[in-house]
Amino acid sequence: MNVIAKLSLSQVKKNKSRTFWAIAAIVLATALTTCVCSLVASGNVMLVSFLGEDYGMYAGAYKSLLLIPAFFLGAIIFIMAVVVISNVFRISAGERISQFGTLKCVGATSRQIIKSVLYESIFLSVLGIPIGILAGLCLTRGGVGVINLFLDELNALSHIMIKDIYFELKFVISWPSILISAFISLITVSISAWLPARKAAKSSAIDSVRGSGEVRIRKDGKRKGINRLTDFLIQKTFGFEGVLAKKNISRNKRNFKATVITLMIGIIMFIVLGSLNGLAGGLEKILYYATSHTVTADYQSARTRRVNENTGRWESIYPAPIDSTLGNSITKELEKYDGGDVYGMGQDYDTYVAKLPAAYLSADMLRVNELAGQDSYELDVEIIVLDDQHYREVCKRAGVSEGAVILLNHLSYNDKGYLKDITPYSGQLQRIRLFTADGGSREVEIQAQLSKDEIPTELFYPKTNPVRLIVPGATVRGYSWMNAPQDTTGYIEYANSVLAEHFPNQENADYMESGFSARVYMTRDYVRVMNIAIVLVIDFLYCFTVFLMLIGFTNVVSTLSTNVLMRAREFAVLMSIGMTLEGLEKMLAMESILCSLRAIILGVPIGLALTYLINLPIRSMFPIPYRIPAGPMLICSAAVLVITLVITKAATLKLRNQNLIETIRAGGI
DSSP: OOHHHHHHHHHHHHOHHHHHHHHHHHHHHHHHHHHHHHHHHHHHHHHHHHHOTTOGGGHHHHHHHHHHHHHHHHHHHHHHHHHHHHHHHHHHHHHTHHHHHHHHHTTOOHHHHHHHHHHHHHHHHHHHHHHHHHHHHHHHHHHHHHHHHHHHHHHHHHTTTOTTOOOOOOOOOOHHHHHHHHHHHHHHHHHHHHHHHHHHHHSOHHHHHHTOSSOOOOOOGGGHHHHHHHHHHHHHHHOHHHHHHHHHHHHTHHHHHHHHHHHHHHHHHHHHHHHHHHHHHHHHHHHSOSOSOOEEEEEEEOOEEEEOTTTOOEEEEOSSOEEHHHHHHHHHHHHTTTSOOOEEEEEEOSSOEEEEEGGGBOHHHHHHHTOTTOSEEEEEEEEEEEOHHHHHHHHHHHTOOTTOOEEEOOEEEEETTEEEEEOOBOTTOOEEEEEOTTSOEEEEEOOEEEOGGGSOGGGOOSSOOSEEEEOTTOEESEEEEEEOOSSHHHHHHHHHHHHHHHSOSOSSSOTTTTSEEEEEEEHHHHHHHHHHHHHHHHHHHHHHHHHHHHHHHHHHHHHHHHHHHHTHHHHHHHHHTTOOHHHHHHHHHHHHHHHHHHHHHHHHHHHHHHHHHHHHHHHHHSOOOOOOOHHHHHHHHHHHHHHHHHHHHHHHGGGGGOOHHHHHHHSOO
């Protein structure tokens, strides 16, 4: 081992506290990198089991889905690790600046100075990276178990709709992933050490010996008036200790810069995740419309979409549609289980379009659809059939006899994140001509219209066609039977047997293999299967953020603790001229508060801006307005203040037992 390497090793052994926090940051960064690489390997194994070695037709999309999030997370880890670890080496280089000056005076070159810091990074990496890889594998093993809990729920729920699908993420030890994570971690530590080492090497020998390479006094210039006003406000609020704390932070900006960045990133990520959690809840509320029914039995015919050769229009072909007579019969059979009220309803969304004269459309409808300037308009039609009992109730509510066609004169639409309701048609609309894709048509006479307040809850959906007609005796693509039984488990079993009797050979068939699908499920579960992927991603990102912030807080602890130890002589001088220990502790507490406030002032606006940008594409698709994530914003801001105060308080405990004279002589506690 050469002299420079021995010198670097002695520094590692001498500064045990700084060495510990540097290794802790390296371990955490390596663990997260290993976890990301290992999860990619596990995801690849799962996709290969489904799609084959080449991922099939959509290989590019699946590879992007797997690699882009990994690259994004890896970039965040890299940036955070470089900020944190380079700050540790910068502090180390700052402490050794006089040593570097002495070495330069006896002939050491800038290259040798850089090597001494890089050797230090290698010694730390030799211990930190292997531990980090083992920790990362353990973290991956636990993460795979947690992910599979979500996937088990997803499998149970999706089995309702697609019989043969099963997701499982397997924990695999991939040596290429381990080698990649080790290489990335080594590069990260090397860059983190090289950046401050290069700056230290540029200092002249005289400046280095004097120790003047770190602190620079800069003139206020145009900010002089602002600084005076700030000092005045801080003094009135926090006293002389607050002003002194502000000046110390200004004088040692580089010492606190990495801490501010670390805290700011944590604030931003928690605000964004809190907003995403709110978006997931809003999406679930939209999908799970207000209804008292807890169990849904559902039948759907398969569908083939093709272009009609004669008209050039898209048309839907249903191999196994269901007529209203059969739907009503099944409704009565299901009601036999416990005598409950089963709501039977069938729909067809794709068969018809309507051409309506402009005179029959309301001003709101014209404005919403930007239809002004035309004589007639083509709108998609939804055909609805109801079971006999509920159809009679609707007819009674509309004031017409049975057999009437009823128009639901209500439309909900998304207006930049807000759900708006309008009455789309005039009361004079009495006839509608319906057209099919093959060019055929039929005229329907409307006997009644129902406004929003008159429409049953079961007929409200997040997205529906603008023309909605209740047509008795129609044949439709699908039919649903909604119920709220007291014995849920028993009813689901009974309903499955009823559907199996009317739609046989479905139990062992793949999804839509028989030309139709029949299923029974908890109504809310249908929404959860749509929302569970979002929840899984949010939970994963929360865990990732927590571990990422552990990397950051190694920097916070190291910086604030080292700040106290490095300034021991300064504190001893202050105490020798009359500052009390309580005043000193107040000054340090104010430094941590001002540092935290700077991170909050920078982080909160950025976090809010990101949440607003994330909400823009969401509210263009769903009526989910932007809401400031006040809860996460306040919680993370308070947490940052408390954590920095606790860390500073713990570091100042060493000041209580110091000997002022010895500290001034030695320059340290």
